[in-house]
Amino acid sequence: MTSSPAQAPPSRLRTAAFAPIGEEGRTKLVETRLVQSITVGAFTEGERLPTENELAGLLGVAVVTVREALGSLRHLGLIETRRGRNGGSFVRSSRGAVEEFNARTLMEMPRVALADLGVHYEVIASACAEYACLRATPGELAVVGRILREARTFDRDAWRRRVTEVQLELAALSQSVRLTNEHVRVQTEFTSLLALQDLDSAARTGTHDALERQIEATMSGDSAAARQAVRDSVRASVRWLVGFRAKLLAEHARSSDLRATLEARRGTVPDGRLDGEGTA
Numbered sequence: 332m333t334s335s336p337a338q339a340p341p342s343r344l345r346t347a348a349f350a351p352i353g354e355e356g357r358t359k360l361v362e363t364r365l366v367q368s369i370t371v372g373a374f375t376e377g378e379r380l381p382t383e384n385e386l387a388g389l390l391g392v393a394v395v396t397v398r399e400a401l402g403s404l405r406h407l408g409l410i411e412t413r414r415g416r417n418g419g420s421f422v423r424s425s426r427g428a429v430e431e432f433n434a435r436t437l438m439e440m441p442r443v444a445l446a447d448l449g450v451h452y453e454v455i456a457s458a459c460a461e462y463a464c465l466r467a468t469p470g471e472l473a474v475v476g477r478i479l480r481e482a483r484t485f486d487r488d489a490w491r492r493r494v495t496e497v498q499l500e501l502a503a504l505s506q507s508v509r510l511t512n513e514h515v516r517v518q519t520e521f522t523s524l525l526a527l528q529d530l531d532s533a534a535r536t537g538t539h540d541a542l543e544r545q546i547e548a549t550m551s552g553d554s555a556a557a558r559q560a561v562r563d564s565v566r567a568s569v570r571w572l573v574g575f576r577a578k579l580l581a582e583h584a585r586s587s588d589l590r591a592t593l594e595a596r597r598g599t600v601p602d603g604r605l606d607g608e609g610t611a
Contacts, residue, residue, distance in 0.1 A: 345373045346515065361390060361400035366432050369409065369422055370523040372492035380410065380420045407432065426488070431590050433523045437576050438583065445524075445576065449569035452517045453562055456498070459514050460557040462505035464549050475500050476546045483539065487529040490539075495522055497542060501549070528571050537567055 345368070368374050380386065383401065387394045401420055404410045408428045410420045437445070475497055482493040495518065502514040528534040541564035548556035582592045 357392075358396055358399040358403065361386075361392060361396055362403050362432075363436065364390065365400065365404060366409065366429060367519050367523045370429055370433060370526050371495050371519055373519075374422050375492075376422055378422050380422070382419065427590065427594065430527065430593055433527055434579055434589060434593055437524055437527060437572060438579050438589075440576075442573060442576070445572060446569060448517075448521060448524075449565055449572075452521050453565040455510065455514050455517055456502065456561045456565065457558040459502040459505040459507070459510050460545060460549065460561050461554040462507055462510065463501055464552050464554040464557050466506045467504035467549055469550065471504055472546055472550050475504075476543070476550075479539070479542055479546065487535065490535065491522075491526055491529055494538065494542065501542075501545065504549075524572055525568055527575060528568065531571070534568070534571050538564055541567075 365380070374380060380401075381389065383394050383397045386397045390397070401410065401412075405412060405420075408423060408425045409432070411423050412418070412420050440448075478493065479497045482490050482497070485493060498518060499511075499515060502511050502518075505511060525538075541560045545557050545560040545564075548554075548560060579589070579592070583589060
């Protein structure tokens with residue numbers, strides 16, 4: 332794991348992104364899985380996605396389903412198709428379109444389902460944190476801690492990718508394959524929603540500070556403190572998402588233009604970094 336924010340994303344992200352969908356394989360689910368993979372940074376701007384046949388095999392759906400999903404993502408401006416020998420489907424620079432897709436997903440998710448997703452993530456992440464206290468080495472934790480500290484200077488997109496990588500690395504330090512795999516799977520789903528709060532500097536700072544507390548607790552072998560840091564962070568994020576969902580639904584009741592609502596929100600908050608910001 333290097334310190335460059337432009338580094339290739341961990342393979343765990345891509346493994347989770349393309350876990351088989353199975354019998355529920357519909358166009359909308361494929362769309363959602365692909366947008367999640369872009370949101371968490373499994374695929375970044377300019378990268379080529381797997382071919383239609385490869386995606387169909389990875390996701391366990393028909394090629395025609397993948398083709399329809401890719402067509403929808405092209406319409407949304409999330410990907411572009413290039414012809415020729417080196418052609419294929421490539422990720423576009425489309426922060427607004429990704430944010431709109433994720434915001435719509437949040438609006439359509441029942442509040443009880445959102446809370447349940449938070450509980451699931453909290454339980455898995457807390458268990459990983461506990462076992463990392465028992466099994467992680469000081470050297471491993473020092474590397475993860477340094478990489479997290481460097482992320483304070485990143486813009487919000489690079490910060491989100493780095494924080495996601497740190498969370499996955501901390502989970503992997505539990506040395507439990509089952510727990511780590513489940514953590515990756517749930518985080519891929521949860522991060523696409525968490526990315527909506529990244530314009531809120533206080534929320535970002537709170538997430539960052541909680542990760543630092545988790546690393547410090549893990550270094551000292553304090554499993555109770557490590558679990559508490561995870562709980563505090565996840566519950567704060569769920570509260571933020573519940574509140575933001577309510578605001579989106581209220582705004583959407585007055586105007587059907589979700590993109591305009593999100594753009595207005597972006598326009599009120601600078602694309603700042605965490606340097607010098609207060610804690611949550």
